[in-house]
Each structure stands twice: as C-alpha cells, then as structure tokens.
Amino acid sequence: xxxxxxxxxxxxxxxxxxxxxxxxxxxxxxxxxxxxxxxxxxxxxxxxxxxxxxxxxxxxxxxxxxxxxxxxxxxxxxxxxxxxxxxxxxxxxxxxxxxxxxxxxxxxxxxxxxxxxxxxxxxxxxxxxxxxxxxxxxxxxxxxxxxxxxxxxxxxxxxxxxxxxxxxxxxxxxxxxxxxxxxxxxxxxxxxxxxxxxxxxxxxxxxxxxxxxxxxxxxxxxxxxxxxxxxxxxxxxxxxxxxxxxxxxxxxxxxxxxxxxxxxxxxxxxxxxxxxxxxxxxxxxxxxxxxxxxxxxxxxxxxxxxxxx
Numbered sequence: 001x002x003x004x005x006x007x008x009x010x011x012x013x014x015x016x017x018x019x020x021x022x023x024x025x026x027x028x029x030x031x032x033x034x035x036x037x038x039x040x041x042x043x044x045x046x047x048x049x050x051x052x053x054x055x056x057x058x059x060x061x062x063x064x065x066x067x068x069x070x071x072x073x074x075x076x077x078x079x080x081x082x083x084x085x086x087x088x089x090x091x092x093x094x095x096x097x098x099x100x101x102x103x104x105x106x107x108x109x110x111x112x113x114x115x116x117x118x119x120x121x122x123x124x125x126x127x128x129x130x131x132x133x134x135x136x137x138x139x140x141x142x143x144x145x146x147x148x149x150x151x152x153x154x155x156x157x158x159x160x161x162x163x164x165x166x167x168x169x170x171x172x173x174x175x176x177x178x179x180x181x182x183x184x185x186x187x188x189x190x191x192x193x194x195x196x197x198x199x200x201x202x203x204x205x206x207x208x209x210x211x212x213x214x215x216x217x218x219x220x221x222x223x224x225x226x227x228x229x230x231x232x233x234x235x236x237x238x239x240x241x242x243x244x245x246x247x248x249x250x251x252x253x254x255x256x257x258x259x260x261x262x263x264x265x266x267x268x269x270x271x272x273x274x275x276x277x278x279x280x281x282x283x284x285x286x287x288x289x290x291x292x293x294x295x296x297x298x299x300x301x302x303x304x305x306x307x308x309x
Contacts (some may be wrong), residue, residue: 001082003081003082003154004033004034004035004058004081004082004257005031005034005082005084005103006031006033006034006035006054006082006084006085006086006099006102006103006162007031007034007035007036007037007076007080007081007084007085007086007165008026008035008036008037008085008086008087008088008099009037009039009076009077009080009085009086009087010022010026010035010036010037010038010039010074010076010087010088010089010090011039011041011069011073011076011089011090012022012038012039012040012041012043012047012048012051012072012090013040013041013042013043013047013066013069013072013090013123014043014044014045014047014092015043015045015047015091016043016045016046016047018090018091018207019050019051019090019091020050021093021137022052022088022089022090022091022092022093023036023038023050023051023054023059024093024192025094025095025096025098026094027054027056027058027059027061028096029094029097029099030096030097030099030100031096031097031099031100031102031103031211034058034082034086034099035058035059035060035062035080035081035082036056036058036059036060037062037079037080038051038059038061038062038090039058039062039063039064039072039073039075039076040061040062040063040064041064041066041067041068041069041071041072041074042063042064042065042066042067044309045288047090048063050282051130056187057067060079062075062076062079065076067176068176068177068179069179069182070173070175070176070177070178070182071176071177072169072172073087073173073174074172074173074174074176076163077168077173080165082165083164083165083166084102084106084162084164084165085162085163085164085165085168086098086099086102086161086162087158087159087161087162087163088159089158089159089301092159092204092205092206092207093102093205093207094203094204095202095203095204095205096205097125098117098203101117101199101201101203102115102117102162102199102225104140104199105140105141105197105198105199105288106162106197107118108140108141108197108202109140109141109142109195109197111142112142112194112195112196112197113164113166113167113190113194113195114161114162114164114165114187114191114194114195114196114197115161115162115163115196115197115198115199116155116156116157116160116161116162116164116196116198116199116201117198117199117201117204118131118133118154118155118162118198118199118200118201118202118203118204119131119154119157119159119160119202119203119204119205119206120154120159120202120204120205121205121206121207121208122206122208122209123208123209124208124209124267130154130202131152131153131154131155131178132152132154133149133153133154133155133198133200134149134152134154135149135198135200136200137200138200138201139199139200140196140197140198140199140200140201141198142195142196142197143196143197143198146191146196147191147245147246147248147249149196149198150187150191150249151249151252151253152220154202155198156187157183157204157206158183159204160203160204160206161187163165163190164194167190167193167194168186168190170193171186171189171190171193173178173186174186175224175228178224179221179224180221180223180224181222181223181224181226181227182224182225184223184224184225184253185224185225185228185234187236188225188229188238188246188249188250189238191242192237192238192239192242192246193239194271202264204298221269222257222269222272222273222276223257224251225253226250226254226257226273226276227276228249228277229246229247229250230247230250230254230277230280231276232274235247247280247281248281249278250269251281251284254273254276254284254288255277255284255287255288255291256274258270258273258288258291258292259272259291259299259302259303261273262291262292262294262296262299263296263299263300263303267292268297269290270288270291270292272290273287273288274289274291274292284288
C-alpha cells in the first residue's frame with residue numbers, strides 16, 4: 001500500500017464540543033489522498049468517543065498520557081506515513097478544498113518545504129473576520145521575506161500550515177512542555193532552514209470561541225518564543241544571516257503580547273516582557289512601556305478597531 005500524499009495531524013484534548021465538526025471538515029475534502037492522525041493527549045471528556053464513532057479507514061486515533069500540544073503534534077509527526085503534514089487544531093476546520101489548494105501550492109512551489117493558506121477568524125459572537133495579508137488575491141507561490149509576511153494576520157496559524165516531515169524532523173519538531181508560543185517558535189525555526197510558500201486563497205476557519213482557548217490566553221507565563229529569543233540564548237539556534245530579522249520580528253510580536261497581557265489584567269507579565277525589549281529595541285520598549293501604563297478601556301477600543309478594519 002502506497003503512502004498517502006498528506007497526513008492531517010490533529011492534537012486533541014477535551015474538545016468534545018468541536019471535534020466532530022473538525023473531523024468532518026477533513027473527511028469531506030475534495031482531495032482524497034490523505035490520512036487523518038488524531039493524537040488524544042489524555043482527554044477526560046467524551047472527545048475520544050466521538051472520534052471512535054467515525055468509521056473511516058483513513059482515520060487513526062492514537063492515545064497518550066497528557067504531555068501537552070507539542071508532544072501530541074510530535075507524536076503525530078513520528079507516526080505520519082506521508083512526507084507532508086498538515087496541522088489542524090481540534091476546534092478549527094478546513095474548507096472542503098483546503099487540501100486541493102495545498103496540493104496546488106506544493107506543486108507550484110516545489111522547492112519549498114513550509115506552506116500555509118490564508119485563514120479567516122470567527123469570534124464568540126459569530127462575527128467573521130477576513131484579513132488583508134498584503135498579497136494579491138489568488139497569489140500562490142514563494143514568499144521572499146517570511147518575517148515581513150508573518151507580521152500580517154491571516155498568513156500563519158497552527159491550523160493552516162503544512163510542513164515536510166523530513167524538514168520538521170531536522171528541528172526535532174515542536175518544543176515539548178510548552179503551553180504558549182510553541183508554534184510561533186517552530187515557524188521561525190522552519191523559516192530559518194527552508195523556503196516558505198503561501199496561497200492567498202481563504203480556506204481555513206479559526207474559531208476563537210472554542211473550548212480551552214480563552215484560558216490559554218490567560219497563561220501566567222511569557223510566550224515561549226519571546227522568552228527563548230529575547231531573554232535567553234535561543235537566538236543562536238538561528239543562522240547568522242537571519243538573527244537580526246528574527247529578533248526584530250519577535251520584538252514587534254512581544255509588543256502585541258504586552259497589550260494582550262494588559263487586557264487580561266496581567267500587568268506584571270506585561271512589565272516583564274517590556275524589560276526584555278529594553279535590551280534589543282529602544283523603540284519597541286517605549287511602545288511596551290506605554291501599553292503597560294495605559295488604561296484598559298483604551299486598549300479595548302484599539303482592539304475593536306483593529307479587529308474591524
């Protein structure tokens with residue numbers, strides 16, 4: 001039996017309200033040459049019962065003791081039969097032509113090893129947000145400046161990425177034991193060692209009202225990519241030619257996380273991140289300091305305007 005072209009990898013932990021919708025979005029793909037690997041990370045609800053209710057030979061359920069989302073994704077990577085792994089969170093969904101578009105993107109940019117397709121977001125009120133990624137509508141191909149592209153919403157998310165298994169293995173997959181920022185760090189590592197390609201054709205829905213997502217935002221810890229690159233020696237994991245751009249990207253991203261921490265009432269963590277910025281960018285540090293002392297109602301207004309552009 002030949003290996004499928006794609007492996008769709010879903011890390012699962014207590015998503016009984018959404019996992020059926022997510023699975024159906026994969027099994028209903030117009031492109032049929034794939035396997036679906038779901039790694040249950042020690043769920044305590046009815047999530048696995050829902051998975052087992054599907055009778056499809058393309059679906060494999062793997063159980064493990066709770067080890068976190070990185071551990072689940074890495075487990076899926078290790079057992080994947082294909083060399084192209086598409087990641088999907090258990091509360092998001094693919095459009096029916098997602099894999100078809102991804103196959104076309106890989107064919108059009110066959111020197112790349114890291115791919116993504118534009119996504120939309122749906123909030124808890126059901127509002128749909130379509131992001132301007134600053135690429136022409138229908139763009140499909142190589143991206144020269146990954147770090148510039150990554151600053152745009154709609155370009156990269158843990159549910160719209162496909163990676164060559166062989167390349168992901170080179171960086172040992174996702175960092176284990178990390179609760180937030182593990183995906184961003186992984187995308188940066190991948191961009192450091194391989195070419196990236198993007199399709200500006202919206203084919204993924206990210207649900208911001210999903211189970212457990214809100215509590216992730218309130219984690220009382222600095223996101224991994226920020227602490228690793230700005231506060232430790234993680235920058236030396238990257239090639240010399242990319243280090244300045246990696247630091248610039250993470251510094252800019254840290255300012256957004258400072259704003260998020262203030263909105264969540266965690267000014268202590270916001271202050272810790274602002275101190276890290278002082279060592280790498282005076283401008284970004286100043287922005288962060290202003291956010292730390294800014295009244296929350298002003299940030300709420302700014303967030304509303306940003307989301308409704």
